[in-house]
Amino acid sequence: MQTPSLELKGSSFTLSVLHINSIDLEKVAKELDSKLAIAPQFFIGAPLVVNLSSISDSSFNLAALKDLLTSRQLVIVGITAAINTLTEQAKTLGLAIIKSGKQTQSQPQLPKTTKLVKQNVRSGQQIYAKNGDLVVIGTVGNGAEVIADGSIHIYGTLRGKAMAGASGDKHAVIIAKTMEAELVSIAGQYWLTDNIQANSTTKSGCIRLEGESLTIESLPL
Numbered sequence: 001m002q003t004p005s006l007e008l009k010g011s012s013f014t015l016s017v018l019h020i021n022s023i024d025l026e027k028v029a030k031e032l033d034s035k036l037a038i039a040p041q042f043f044i045g046a047p048l049v050v051n052l053s054s055i056s057d058s059s060f061n062l063a064a065l066k067d068l069l070t071s072r073q074l075v076i077v078g079i080t081a082a083i084n085t086l087t088e089q090a091k092t093l094g095l096a097i098i099k100s101g102k103q104t105q106s107q108p109q110l111p112k113t114t115k116l117v118k119q120n121v122r123s124g125q126q127i128y129a130k131n132g133d134l135v136v137i138g139t140v141g142n143g144a145e146v147i148a149d150g151s152i153h154i155y156g157t158l159r160g161k162a163m164a165g166a167s168g169d170k171h172a173v174i175i176a177k178t179m180e181a182e183l184v185s186i187a188g189q190y191w192l193t194d195n196i197q198a199n200s201t202t203k204s205g206c207i208r209l210e211g212e213s214l215t216i217e218s219l220p221l
């Protein structure tokens with residue numbers, strides 16, 4: 001049987017959501033540039049959905065916002081939570097309209113799993129635990145990335161990047177025997193090395209979300 005030239009299949013991907021809370025694009029640009037200067041590798045090239053729930057002005061220039069974001073090498077795949085006039089603007093700009101909402105009981109809940117890695121994760125490597133937790137028995141080196149939809153446990157030194165709750169789980173945590181990370185993130189909220197050092201007094205730690213802010217607790221590891 002001849003293989004078809006294309007197939008349409010369902011899948012799921014992690015998308016970051018950028019909330020725009022001001023119609024002042026100069027202010028948006030200034031704050032965006034500040035964030036990009038701190039952690040460009042965390043944003044550039046990553047697919048983004050723009051949340052416009054805070055914008056009620058129908059004259060808001062969505063095309064100018066798109067140009068602003070794409071000029072910073074941000075990949076805009078669509079908008080969400082926009083008023084009707086902005087939704088129509090988005091359609092003319094070729095942006096997808098993404099509807100968000102709570103899952104209904106009819107949608108099956110996938111079983112949670114745990115991915116176990118018994119080795120060091122070296123620079124340039126990326127390990128992703130889909131729909132579950134990630135346990136690393138070893139060191140996560142500088143330039144390495146560990147990502148999980150659930151929590152991340154590192155029984156060694158975390159020097160690279162750790163992103164837990166990648167699909168939005170705000171209850172996820174990051175635990176490391178020695179916390180020297182370049183970047184940690186839970187459900188999109190992130191800290192860099194300076195933030196971790198400023199909030200921690202011990203080498204081992206558990207990072208979690210408290211409201212919308214990250215917090216770290218020392219552990220007797």
